Amino acid sequence: MKLIGVDELHDIFRFESNDIKPEKGRILIAEPFLEGRYFKRSVVLLTEFSNNGALGFVLNKPIHLNINELLTDLDVFESEVFVGGPVQNNQIYYLHTVPHLIPNSFQVLDNLYWGGDFAILKELIVSKRLKVHQIRFFAGYSGWSAGQLEEEIKENSWLVSSLKAEEIMSENSDIWQDALNQLGGNYKLWANFPKDQNMN
Template identity: 60%
Template sequence: MDGTDDLFRMENNNIIPGKGKVLIAEPFLEGRYFSRSVVLLTEFSDEGAVGFVLNKPVNLNVNEVLINIAHFDGDVFIGGPVDTNRVYYIHTIPELIPQSIHIYDNLYWGGDFAILKELISLKKIEVHQVRFFAGYSGWSAGQLEDEIKENSWLVSQLDVKDVMNCNNEKLWERSLRKMGGRYKMWSNFPENPGLN
């Protein structure tokens, strides 16, 4: 035994999944959507969970994805593998967008999209106030809890500023470093160790 099994064993960090928490993928989790991803949970209950991947840009501007929307410099991110033909959004301006769903602190999900479009056309929304996602991540009842028990995800927290920061391709590494200990070492582990 060389000790690598212990190095990549997750320690219980006593943070349970919930609305507003983030999931940090373990280093070897595979797949286009979840490899080295950080997922914000916007909904969590006995019936399942919904979230958005925060650190996978699509390399498209909102104007290239949404028809009939005024020019807006915001990027679109891959939210997850479910319903990828729809665009979802989170924001920090509930006072301007009715029917927004509170996530935590000053962070909200969705709301009246017609009003959002109008606010964008009137240039009353700034890029740091809203983030767009193609699709979402979803788990059925008990599925996410099982994945956490299988050590696929670490549960953590981020402040709203980090969640809304669109320049976050290094979010996975930064989140692990912030957790310290063995997780700090994980952040430096190569994506494909066979290429070293």
């Protein structure tokens, strides 16, 4: 019996065009064979997209440290930090749902914002006015130069889709599988494809 080669598997698992264009607030779902420390089986939220390039945060790569373990001048605040991407990964970024508490933040979706006044954020943590479920922290971000992301999508490295703000803020470690399962059809096969291609 002839075994299916890796190239043939890539053809079987090639993303179908869903005509959804990348834009602020969309997510990128990595195809099952995309490799790399940051992007393997990742889901990336785009917080900026224009002709000049794109910026976003990987949603499902936890560091397994709380924010107060990285920023030692913060009070204990049990919010786990995630790897946002390979760019400036010595810097902390954040998504949140409280623009009325954190000024100068940027809207991504309805009820979802990123950035804002960090000094005020620290005050909110100290005064216990900020709840863990209202914010997500990231070390670094993911960035693409002009036209780079569009080329990667053409190469079938990414599937463009969408999630609701509450799904993005849930810190769901299975978000890659869940996002594919929500699309149904062949995407469910991709969600269950083993990480190790030699497994059967």
